[in-house]
Amino acid sequence: MAITSEEALVKAVKGAAGPISVQGGGTRGLPATGQVMSLAGLQGITLYEPGALTLVAKPGTHVAEIEEALAAENQRLAFEPMDHRGLLGTSGTPTIGGVMAGNISGPRRISVGAARDFLLGVRFVDGRGAVVKNGGRVMKNVTGYDLVKLMAGSYGTLGVLSEVSMKVLPRPETQATLVLHGLDDGAAVAAMARALGSPFEVTGAAHDPATRETALRIEGFEASVSYRLSQLQSLLAGAGAEVEQRDAAATQALWSGIRDVAAFHEGQGDVWRVSCKPSDAPGIAARSGAERWTYDWAGGLIWLRSAAGHDLRAAIGPMDGHATLVRADAQTKARLGVFHPETAGVARLTAALRAQFDPKGIFNAGQLDRAA
Structure with missing residues (x-):
């Protein structure tokens, strides 16, 4: 299902008879849980105002295209989103919709914030096929429910992005x-x-x-x-x-x-991403059973490579943080789950949000809602 306009997106959602797997550039290897809906054709920068440090783009717009446009004005995406292709061996091209849906943030997150902190406004289509707009083109435009922050990191489980508005920053000398x-x-x-x-x-x-x-x-x-x-x-x-x-x-x-976690591009084994308190990081890594690891975000982010099929969450045990299975075969991802199981309270909140925004449960079903 290839989408090239917001109107086609609305029609596709309204007419969906079963689960839909929303996909951008297809670079992060998330398992499909229904008919694939590709937003790769819904692309283009619709507004760029360098003086206002603002850029608006459709979700299928290539990150490289945005970075090229910004570089011409000596500006950049300050949160430096990761390119997963080398780590996962995937093809395709990273898109801005995928970056924002996954809240993909690089090493500079510790100083400037995450991708969601640069997201000013969104347009998206909810599970009923309604077009929802929230936020705007300046930081002060967030009113009512902050759906902008809610959509960032929801991995397409609450709605399908059709446009994003972002703050950009000057490139340093x-x-x-x-x-x-x-x-x-x-x-x-x-x-x-x-x-x-x-x-x-x-x-x-x-x-x-x-x-x-x-x-x-x-x-x-x-x-x-x-x-x-x-x-x-x-x-x-x-x-x-x-x-x-x-x-x-x-x-x-x-x-x-x-x-881009180049240290793990070569070689075999599963790759995990653990977010935790920096002071806890050495202890978590030591008891993880992993073969190799690296630290980013001053220790707040650990990348770990383990033997195939290793249950790293079980090895670590209770912790103040979460572990995401980024690279593994389909069987391991199905058995262990990609995302960290939610606590009972968070699972109830997640279910309530899903019922509100996606009452039919058609968007990326089963991706985030694994309860502990």
């Missing part, structure tokens, strides 16, 4: 990275926490236990970056690590790899 060598997981998480607590505006904090490299990114005007980098190095002098500074080109390559 330059960037650099301070790399600490030789720290173990606990020391690295402590160093990242200290860096983020400093006044030096760190925009990325990641650690790879395999290489024992801890990366701290700084962006801005060249003179400011140089000063803050030297001050950060002095601040962390007591961490007991060898220190290296990387320039703008090396920084771009390094953080693109961190964003």
Whole structure:
């Protein structure tokens, strides 16, 4: 079912006789739970006002097209959405609708916020086939129910996006990275926490236990970056690590790899994504039974690779966070579930929202509603 207009989307939803799997660029490998509805043809930037830092686009618009348009005006998507294709071995092209539906946010989330924080307004079609509009083109336009934030991260279970309005930001003049060598997981998480607590505006904090490299990114005007980098190095002098500074080109390559989890592109095994308190991260990783892991968001995000079929949630046990199964075969995803089981209270809220927005239960059925 290929959708090329909002009118066709409304007609398709109203006429649906069974479950629908909403799909954008098809790059994230989520299991289909019904007839596939592709929004890849519903594309195009409908409004871009660089002076107002605002861009409006249809959901099938390629992320690369948006980034190219923004780069021409020296602007960017500050939340740097991940490209899943290298990790999952999928084809297709990432779309802005998929990014917003999944709230896909990269390393810069710790400094600027998540994708949902840049979403100003949405148009979507609910399970009855009604067109709903919420928000606008400026931050102050959110009134009543904040459906904008609700749609971001709902993975198409409450409605199908037909248009998104976003805030964009200027691109900084330059960037650099301070790399600490030789720290173990606990020391690295402590160093990242200290860096983020400093006044030096760190925009990325990641650690790879395999290489024992801890990366701290700084962006801005060249003179400011140089000063803050030297001050950060002095601040962390007591961490007991060898220190290296990387320039703008090396920084771009390094953080693109961190964003897209390049460490796990090669090799076999399941890949999990765990969101947790940074201070809990080393303990969670240690008891996970995983073969390899990396930290992003100063430890608030752990990427883990385990043996195929390993129940990482069971190995970790109770935790203040959630674990998402990102890469595995269909049987493992069906057995363990892609998303972390919801608590009873959250499951009741989810069911109530689904009943309101998708009373027939046709959108991406079974994706998010696994109760603990």
